[in-house]
Amino acid sequence: MPIDTIKHSIHIRRKKNKVVFDNIDRLWDIARGADSAQDILDRLHPWNAPITLKFENVLPILLGIVGIFFIVPVFFAGEHIWTLFSFLFGxxxxxxxxxxxxxxxPLVEVTDYLEKQIIHKKYQLNEFTPPQHIGVTVQPAFFIAHxxxxxxxxxxxxxxxxxxxxASTTWxxxxxxxxxVLLFQYHFANxxxxxxxxGNELxxxxxxxxxxGCFVFEVPTQGLAITTYNKKFYYPYSFPWNSSDIQINQKLKFFGTDQMKMAKLLSPAFVLRTADFFRSHEGDLLFHPExxxxxxxSPQNLFEISSKAKKINxxxxxxxHLRTFKLPYLERLESDLTQFLK
Known part of the structure; x- marks a missing residue:
């Protein structure tokens, strides 16, 4: 009987979708209770239960098709009692x-949360937390404004x-x-x-x-600004400096706060280290004068994930997906900047 078939389909669908919801609830528990990125991966295997994360939606799709089938003829037929019933049924x-x-x-939400947890634990990111070097309690809002x-x-x-x-971290x-280190996203609007x-302004x-970008603390170098863009820096980085290397001058612009200090600081070895750093990066690198x-x-999103799983079923x-994805631009910046600061 058609009614029995529909009842059976509803029962099977409800049972399959309950498995998916149970799996999603379990994923939330794993994400909230894991101590490390590896701990999350270890809890996902072995699963010891049905592993599906795909909702069963065949019946709703068929109902939608049937509904459209009964509604469309109403617009082409005259006003009859059967068209009203057809429209209401559709x-x-x-x-x-x-x-x-x-x-x-629900699956997208728990996947996003798992990704964030993997990132935070793998890269040891402490969101909205000042770095440890401060040593005193400070309001985060005042710290960022400073x-x-x-x-x-x-x-x-x-x-x-x-x-x-x-987010603060340690490299x-x-x-x-x-x-x-303090990693950040800077948003501005013009x-x-x-x-x-x-003549009225609109x-x-x-x-x-x-x-x-990032702030790095306890860096000995002071009073220097370097950029890959063809622009000028203003106070306090008021004094430009040119390298004897034409290629470096074409790619990098140097500015400082004190000409005498710049002459001592910008040794050939330092300039070459700077050029090596900017071979794979663009943007501005500034050292505070005091x-x-x-x-x-830079314009490169440090928190961009290397790849997104197209469909997680x-x-x-x-x-x-969680085992292989990473933050390639953040990893490259960490490697190159720590090498530059040696």
């Missing part, structure tokens, strides 16, 4: 299909200049030297205005941009 099928269709949102005031590159927006995300070079025929649009703080900023695919 509308009921579409409503049932809409209410019973399981979206992938850092922004130290460098002139955080005033690029005419409307807003914000650091909506930051260690091959010799065991540790560096306290307003574009034009004048109409009467707001056309707002342009929003993002840059990413504080022992370095700031690097089971626990095995999810584990493979």
């Amino acid at each position: 509308l009921g099928c579409l409503l049932w299909a809409y209410l019973s269709y399981e979206q992938d949102d 850092l922004k005031q130290l460098f002139p590159i955080f005033n690029q927006g005419s409307i807003s200049n914000d650091i909506p995300y930051y 260690q070079d091959e010799d065991g030297q540790q560096h306290q 307003e574009i205005r034009v004048r109409d025929k009467d 707001k056309v649009k707002e342009v929003h941009k993002n840059l990413w 504080k022992n703080i370095l700031c690097y900023i 089971d626990i095995s695919t999810l584990r493979g």
